Amino acid sequence: MDGVLQFILNSLSLGSVYALFALGLIMVFGILKLVNFAYGELIMVAGYTWFVLQGTLLPLVVVVLVAIVVAAFTSVVTERVAFRPVRSNSMNAMLITSFAVSTLLQNSALVFVSPRARAVDVPVFFHTNINLGGVQISVSNVVVILVSTLTLIGLLVLMQKTRLGITLRAAADDFRMLQLLGVRADQVIVSAFAISGVLAGIAGFLWISRIGSVSPTVGMAPLLIALIAIVVGGMNSLSGAIVGGFFLGTLTIALQLLLPQDMLAFRDAVIFAVVILVLVFRPQGIVKGRFATERIG
Amino acid sequence: MKMPSFAVTGRKLLPLIGIIVVFGVIAVITTILGIPLLDRIMTIMFINLIMVLGLQMFMGNSGLLSFAHVGFMGIGAYASALFSIPVAAKAMSLPALYPALAGIEMGFFPAMMCGALIAAAFAAIVGYPLMRLSDTASAIASFALLVIVHVVLSQWSAITNGPRTLFGLLKYTDLWTAVTWALIILVVAFLFKESSLGMKLRASRDNVHAASAIGINVVRARWLAFTISAFVCGMSGALWAHFITSFQPGAFYMTQTFIVLTMLIVGGPRTVTGTAIGVLLVTIATEGLRAMENSFSVSGVLPFETVGMTEILLAILLIFMLAFRPGGLVQTIELGARRRVRAAAIDTSEAELSRKA
Numbered sequence: 275m276d277g278v279l280q281f282i283l284n285s286l287s288l289g290s291v292y293a294l295f296a297l298g299l300i301m302v303f304g305i306l307k308l309v310n311f312a313y314g315e316l317i318m319v320a321g322y323t324w325f326v327l328q329g330t331l332l333p334l335v336v337v338v339l340v341a342i343v344v345a346a347f348t349s350v351v352t353e354r355v356a357f358r359p360v361r362s363n364s365m366n367a368m369l370i371t372s373f374a375v376s377t378l379l380q381n382s383a384l385v386f387v388s389p390r391a392r393a394v395d396v397p398v399f400f401h402t403n404i405n406l407g408g409v410q411i412s413v414s415n416v417v418v419i420l421v422s423t424l425t426l427i428g429l430l431v432l433m434q435k436t437r438l439g440i441t442l443r444a445a446a447d448d449f450r451m452l453q454l455l456g457v458r459a460d461q462v463i464v465s466a467f468a469i470s471g472v473l474a475g476i477a478g479f480l481w482i483s484r485i486g487s488v489s490p491t492v493g494m495a496p497l498l499i500a501l502i503a504i505v506v507g508g509m510n511s512l513s514g515a516i517v518g519g520f521f522l523g524t525l526t527i528a529l530q531l532l533l534p535q536d537m538l539a540f541r542d543a544v545i546f547a548v549v550i551l552v553l554v555f556r557p558q559g560i561v562k563g564r565f566a567t568e569r570i571g
Numbered sequence: 572m573k574m575p576s577f578a579v580t581g582r583k584l585l586p587l588i589g590i591i592v593v594f595g596v597i598a599v600i601t602t603i604l605g606i607p608l609l610d611r612i613m614t615i616m617f618i619n620l621i622m623v624l625g626l627q628m629f630m631g632n633s634g635l636l637s638f639a640h641v642g643f644m645g646i647g648a649y650a651s652a653l654f655s656i657p658v659a660a661k662a663m664s665l666p667a668l669y670p671a672l673a674g675i676e677m678g679f680f681p682a683m684m685c686g687a688l689i690a691a692a693f694a695a696i697v698g699y700p701l702m703r704l705s706d707t708a709s710a711i712a713s714f715a716l717l718v719i720v721h722v723v724l725s726q727w728s729a730i731t732n733g734p735r736t737l738f739g740l741l742k743y744t745d746l747w748t749a750v751t752w753a754l755i756i757l758v759v760a761f762l763f764k765e766s767s768l769g770m771k772l773r774a775s776r777d778n779v780h781a782a783s784a785i786g787i788n789v790v791r792a793r794w795l796a797f798t799i800s801a802f803v804c805g806m807s808g809a810l811w812a813h814f815i816t817s818f819q820p821g822a823f824y825m826t827q828t829f830i831v832l833t834m835l836i837v838g839g840p841r842t843v844t845g846t847a848i849g850v851l852l853v854t855i856a857t858e859g860l861r862a863m864e865n866s867f868s869v870s871g872v873l874p875f876e877t878v879g880m881t882e883i884l885l886a887i888l889l890i891f892m893l894a895f896r897p898g899g900l901v902q903t904i905e906l907g908a909r910r911r912v913r914a915a916a917i918d919t920s921e922a923e924l925s926r927k928a
């Protein structure tokens with residue numbers, strides 16, 4: 275019983291971080307149909323902001339908020355400087371641009387901070403356990419689940435109740451129609467990048483508090499995770515990203531428990547093989563979106 | 572399979588001859604100067620030329636973005652190494668090797684061909700379903716393929732020595748081996764583009780529905796090109812491996828993909844001459860920047876580490892190119908094939924097409 279509960283908690287905690295990763299990636303994908311390879315670097319930026327500010331005696335909450343703002347700001351800047359000029363070009367040009375932005379940010383961290391991993395001070399209470407009715411629950415799991423639930427609720431309210439959210443959902447469905455109705459494309463796209471950055475910041479904080487350090491390539495794993503999650507979950511809807519994230523989180527924990535030690539090394543290869551199979555046999559993913567319109571220019 | 576028919580007239584051959592002369596002269600000058608560093612840089616450049624031409628054959632003609640080709644280069648490198656490392660050295664290089672493979676030792680050429688064939692066979696097997704996918708999905712799938720190849724290369728310790736350095740290769744590749752193969756592949760890439768298969772692919776690139784409508788089997792054409800280009804990339808991997816002689820799986824991952832894509836995009840993926848010029852220019856830029864990087868880090872003028880500056884500047888260059896000249900330097904008409912008036916007309920119609928795609 276204890277093991278089952280532990281498994282569920284671990285899966286929920288990992289799955290919710292993965293869902294946030296996937297949501298951040300799909301915010302941009304939904305509108306531009308662009309897989310933003312530089313998305314992982316936003317997480318890296320958040321991590322380095324945390325690393326730089328940890329010596330300043332600011333309370334952790336403030337540091338995290340600043341990190342989120344910096345990630346969102348970086349996301350908006352990349353849109354303005356790199357993605358907007360190539361938006362009217364081919365899909366390949368956009369994908370390669372995002373690859374270039376990713377390399378640019380990674381190497382900037384390498385040059386201006388350090389090629390080596392730097393430790394961040396994760397508060398000690400994160401690693402303690404609390405006893406809840408005879409079951410040991412780690413504080414970090416509780417924090418992760420709480421933060422990501424709050425974020426998900428916030429995002430849900432934003433997308434369902436506000437004018438911005440309705441615009442964004444409409445843009446994901448049929449961007450050209452939206453433009454015909456007089457909505458400014460640039461504003462919609464910038465807000466998508468900003469929300470993507472905020473999600474990357476929050477998820478980045480949770481991810482880096484898990485790992486305990488930040489390095490120039492720290493964004494690689496989250497990018498791959500988000501990529502798998504949106505492909506498996508479904509690329510045409512936000513719920514697809516959430517489903518994909520939780521599915522992947524559960525699968526990861528399960529494989530960790532079930533796979534023999536010498537097979538564990540190939541876990542990522544197995545997961546990526548699943549991605550290709552899904553793309554070939556069920557390209558719409560688990561959750562089929564209502565619309566799949568062509569890309570906008 | 573019938574022989575492909577070529578529509579190559581004397582005039583169309585001019586760009587090819589021009590580019591071969593340029594690269595031949597570069598090779599001769601390098602040999603005459605005899606500076607070891609220059610020799611090394613140029614050898615790597617010619618190997619990269621083969622790699623980028625391999626990618627161009629698929630990407631330039633089919634219009635599909637592929638991240639996977641550096642993975643094929645890795646397969647070619649590791650597979651050829653497996654066949655060429657002397658039996659005596661194998662126990663040291665690959666302590667966990669399967670006994671069935673431990674006794675194999677080949678010369679360089681057969682080992683290279685085996686490496687390239689294995690890369691092509693792998694591409695042929697995994698490639699067929701991927702060729703059905705549309706642009707975004709195929710890009711993601713090829714990216715997934717690159718990750719899979721990387722994970723397998725760095726975990727299958729028995730035949731790759733895992734994430735550790737693989738050593739014990741003999742240095743078979745020198746400047747002129749690389750030059751010879753690069754010039755051969757230049758001709759191959761050029762003929763490929765003008766072959767019936769190349770034309771079918773280019774037709775499918777410009778309008779996939781029209782191409783299917785006139786009876787082109789788009790999936791099959793893409794698949795053949797994917798396999799052939801994987802063969803070329805595998806060959807470049809084998810040449811590279813026997814030049815560097817000790818390497819790790821990390822050599823065939825994101826950094827190399829970035830450099831290869833930069834070369835292709837800057838030069839112009841749709842033309843062979845453009846691709847070759849891209850390789851040349853990016854090599855000059857990279858090596859110039861590296862030299863500056865080194866002198867800065869030695870003199871300590873700048874208050875930060877300078878390793879990585881080259882990639883930053885290359886990335887900026889790439890973004891600039893994509894924003895202001897997305898078709899590369901040589902866009903659709905091979906350099907030297909002077910038909911300026913028609914070139915302009917074709918350019919605009921192609922730009923229109925890619926906007927709609």
